[in-house]
Amino acid sequence: MTEEIIIAGFGGQGVLSMGKILAYAGLMEGKEVTWMPAYGPEQRGGTANVTVIVSDSPVSSPILSSYDTAIVLNQPSLEKFEPKVKPGGTLIYDGYGIPEPPTRKDIDVFRIDAMDAAAEMNLIKTFNMIVLGGLLKIHPVVGIESVLAALRKTLPERHHHLIPKNEEAIRKGMEIIKKL
Amino acid sequence: MTREEIIEKGQLVYKKPTLLNDTPMHYCPGCSHGVVHKLVSEVIEEMGMTDKTIAISPVGCAVFAYKYIDVDWQEAAHGRAPALASATKRLWPDRLVFTYQGDGDLACIGTAETIHALNRAENITIIFINNAIYGMTGGQMAPTTLLGMKTATCPYGREVKLHGYPLKITEIAATLDGTCYVTRQAVHTVAAINRAKKAIRKAFEYSMQGKGSNLVEIVSTCNSGWKMSPEKANKWMEENMFEFYHLGDLKDTGADK
């Protein structure tokens, strides 16, 4: 099994950290993982994307021409990565930042209104975990327990009390993702 | 009377420091380097640091200092001696680490290394020979060349419009929080030599006591570069160099630390 994922959006949406949690969870399941960010000079704002590859065998290129799954969280990212989803692949998007939805018919398109849900739950910072929950619902690349373990491993101790909130967010994402 | 007989009878009044070896020096007769080499050697010996000294030589006339003083030496790239000394001292904190640099090396190409090593309070000493000229390359203008002074690259005399002002880097060093002892000395008379030796000793001791960085400037002559006899060069130094580069301690916070 190899899952090649691109996660793209605005800087500050938690794109890189969502990728990191996913990669870390893969690591904890003994899988081979690669997390390759498109890095830029900006500290905040601007576009951000990260390629995450989770595989049972050694990962070759961290740079890819096409992806099994694209998670896009703003319009420019949709425009950039919709054409790069492999035929039969998956595209997940949040309707909040994407007024013009995807058009391809040869891929599975899912919508997750994570921004709205995060606002409703008053947990705006767990936005990216809602999206991650959506992904795990349709592609259980890693188990939810591994994600929670990854959070424990990567979050500083003083933030560990937030882990239940993150779990809540992941489960919310699993609930609200819907196929179009 | 043989040499041994004289020593036997207790008549030995002066002895070349053991650390200063018998290699003939390449310095011009009358040059201040020889005297300063002797002082440095004496102080290392008197402090009992012969086996614990690591010295850094510059690019310039003192590039071959390693041939004359029998301690371990690192020969640095032009201007970079304080960087070598910083790392060496941090890696070997119980060693006596000093650099020996000229004005071009220290106050021109190596200004950044000098200022930052001093300001980091590296526990080192910089011996700074200021003769206001590039000696080894044949007498070109230095950052410390006085206004009006003629050199190969300011043959009509240094002028502000063309060359800017001479740099008092020792005064700058004294303003840095990292420096402990900053002094300006000379070696043109016996009294001055004695004072200079005390200054070097104090600087070395402060550096071993971990009190911060130390800069000992020695205002020097370059009779070849200045195109004067050694005697005349000394006189010219007194009349001109000391006017601009005042002798004495600029800073000494060693007692407070």
Add this chain to the structure above:
Amino acid sequence: MADQEITLMKGNEAIAHAAIRCGCDGYFGYPITPQSEVLETLAEQKPWETTGMVVLQAESEVSSINMVYGGACTGKKVMTSSSSPGVSLMQEGISYMAGAELPALIVNVMRGGPGLGTIQPSQSDYFQACKGGGHGDYHLIVLAPASVQEMADFVDLAFTLAFRYRNPAMILADGAIGQMMEKVVLPPFKPRRTEEEIIKECPWATTGRIGGRKPNIITSLELRSEEMEVINLRIQAKYREIEAKEVRYEEFMLDDAEYAIVAFGSAARIAKKSIEIARAQGIKVGLLRPITLWPFPTNEVKALASRVKGILSLEINAGQMVEDIRLAVEGAVPVRHFGRLGGIIPDPDEVVEVLKSSF
């Protein structure tokens, strides 16, 4: 800290952790993207409180490399890291260290140039790393990691080679390897050598005249040409020995290959993906990955030329290593180059297209 630890980290972070673990005595560096995490990680880890390793942020790359020069003179395991423009500034110090025959490690996490260029990944410092870079006849031992694991592993290897031959070694990585996170098994802790051990192992070092030995002098200066030639000949003989003994490379799917890609570092990773794609389309292609860029696997590339119909040099530059490949191949088979410039990384599909159109 666990002795041997499996974790997820960036290549730059792996360099820092590996340095602490392999008994490095000192790191001297200056921030520059995309490698600043090396210094940041060291500062965060505070090894001066655990192993006693010195970590110092210098005022410039010029100063960093000369701190490394000073530390290396004393027989300590010292290193710096930077990215392309910073490594350009270091060339003088590197030449001095090669001339004075000093062991040290320089890490270059390459970005695109020339000039200030870009902060995106590139491999355009191959010439600088392998063909001198600074002045004089000299070589660095150059290792090219292709994974975060190799970033960690090559720190100790580079120090080992540097001390074995008293020659500076370089890890030539790029922004992709530096910035990406992968699984890495950190090496076990190795204690720093004691001062007594250093004095014994490095009798040439400027450690002070302990025991009243003769003064040690580290210099690259010798004004007498007859002597300077002797020194140069000795250094060249050392290089020949390194060329004979230290070539390292990896072969991938070459057994039945009709075409070969030669690529190092992240380009080699891309090549592996391209090979998967190409083989699925029936093109028999394999990879030779030089791990040491200097010494270059000249004999292996030459042998390859007798087995394949063509060689593609895949580099993230305008064509640098391709010159060494052509020298090795001596015209036996066509050698093509493909690369992207300015911080663009070629993607696996376009490499496959190039393979198809090149031969």
